Amino acid sequence: MSSDRxxxxxxxxxxxxxxxxxxxxxxxxxxxxxxxxxxxHGFALxxxxxxxxxxxxxxxxxxxxxxxxxxxxxxxxxLGYLVRDTDPNDARRKVFRLSERGADSLAKSAAIFDxxxxxxxxxxxADRLRALEDDLRRVTPADPLRVDIPxxxxxx
Amino acid sequence: MSSDRxxxxxxxxxxxxxxxxxxxxxxxxxxxxxxxxxxxHGFALxxxxxxxxxxxxxxxxxxxxxxxxxxxxxxxxxLGYLVRDTDPNDARRKVFRLSERGADSLAKSAAIFDxxxxxxxxxxxADRLRALEDDLRRVTPADPLRVDIPxxxxxx
DNA sequence: CTATATCGACAACCATGTTGTCCATTATAA
DNA sequence: TTATAATGGACAACATGGTTGTCGATATAG
Numbered sequence: 001m002s003s004d005r006x007x008x009x010x011x012x013x014x015x016x017x018x019x020x021x022x023x024x025x026x027x028x029x030x031x032x033x034x035x036x037x038x039x040x041h042g043f044a045l046x047x048x049x050x051x052x053x054x055x056x057x058x059x060x061x062x063x064x065x066x067x068x069x070x071x072x073x074x075x076x077x078x079l080g081y082l083v084r085d086t087d088p089n090d091a092r093r094k095v096f097r098l099s100e101r102g103a104d105s106l107a108k109s110a111a112i113f114d115x116x117x118x119x120x121x122x123x124x125x126a127d128r129l130r131a132l133e134d135d136l137r138r139v140t141p142a143d144p145l146r147v148d149i150p151x152x153x154x155x156x
Numbered sequence: 157m158s159s160d161r162x163x164x165x166x167x168x169x170x171x172x173x174x175x176x177x178x179x180x181x182x183x184x185x186x187x188x189x190x191x192x193x194x195x196x197h198g199f200a201l202x203x204x205x206x207x208x209x210x211x212x213x214x215x216x217x218x219x220x221x222x223x224x225x226x227x228x229x230x231x232x233x234x235l236g237y238l239v240r241d242t243d244p245n246d247a248r249r250k251v252f253r254l255s256e257r258g259a260d261s262l263a264k265s266a267a268i269f270d271x272x273x274x275x276x277x278x279x280x281x282a283d284r285l286r287a288l289e290d291d292l293r294r295v296t297p298a299d300p301l302r303v304d305i306p307x308x309x310x311x312x
Numbered sequence: 313c314t315a316t317a318t319c320g321a322c323a324a325c326c327a328t329g330t331t332g333t334c335c336a337t338t339a340t341a342a
Numbered sequence: 343t344t345a346t347a348a349t350g351g352a353c354a355a356c357a358t359g360g361t362t363g364t365c366g367a368t369a370t371a372g
Binding site for chain 1: 159161162163164165166167169170171172173174175176177178181202265266268269270271272273274276277279280282284285286287288289291292293294295296297
């Protein structure tokens with residue numbers, strides 16, 4: 001009893017759904033004063049969070065090399081979303097924390113995502129959307145942040 | 157009457173779902189004799205299809221520049237998934253068609269995607285999965301192939 | 313016949329990954 | 343306490359996949 005639906009549409013729709021939300025987020029974010037932040041940056045800022053992180057830590061949280069995380073941190077610092085700090089207990093560590101601007105972008109992102117979800121709720125109905133989220137939870141890994149974002153395309 | 161669910165989880169789950177399927181596809185594809193094909197390649201092969209395409213055409217189908225499409229075609233040709241042909245009616249055009257190996261990878265991909273969908277059907281139930289697909293169709297653009305895949309991350 | 317559009321080829325550049333090496337610093341074990 | 347190991351950060355070299363811009367060859371429209 002196999003389905004008549006081709007399997008290739010499922011990944012496409014999942015990706016398009018992601019794309020639609022992320023594009024809408026960044027359009028709105030740009031309108032609200034953050035035109036420079038890119039999806040990679042958003043994930044990094046989220047992963048750094050209020051506690052701050054070193055490049056090596058961020059790399060582990062994101063599932064990329066510490067060098068790659070370091071480059072992301074560099075550009076985020078250049079854009080004014082992070083400020084660097086030192087750890088008095090460990091002279092090796094260079095901790096990066098969200099600047100005010102960084103925290104603002106994160107807060108705005110959260111509000112925009114909530115708004116976008118509300119639009120989907122409008123379109124699909126609250127029950128269906130909840131079911132969709134529940135179903136996706138069942139077929140995806142638990143840890144939501146360690147998404148290995150930047151490496152998923154290309155490469156070995 | 158807003159939902160208690162945070163909006164940021166939705167894009168994450170959509171992406172993770174995509175990731176899970178694509179990773180599983182390429183694991184299995186590697187096992188079945190295609191260890192070198194990458195997600196980008198899969199989309200390109202799909203877009204080239206049985207009719208073949210030039211670099212400029214592929215670029216339009218995929219929503220990237222003809223130069224970017226040309227690079228993808230180069231690597232696919234190097235890997236033996238495409239063969240080049242000429243157009244007797246237009247000396248400028250260099251048409252690329254699927255090699256036997258290319259067609260084989262596409263056929264295997266389709267079978268694997270069907271299998272993966274069957275596994276989700278097992279996990280979620282046929283009704284729920286159909287509902288999930290229907291709902292995603294309602295919130296995503298119609299044209300499923302022009303996915304602008306490679307450009308969605310980074311860049312302006 | 314001439315003007316315009318398109319194709320493919322290059323080059324230069326950017327962003328984001330990767331590995332590998334190296335030194336300074338910290339932690340650990342003998 | 344001291345030798346060894348692990349960690350953090352910097353830097354270099356490289357791969358991939360995107361971009362724009364230019365340019366000559368070929369087609370097509372007027």
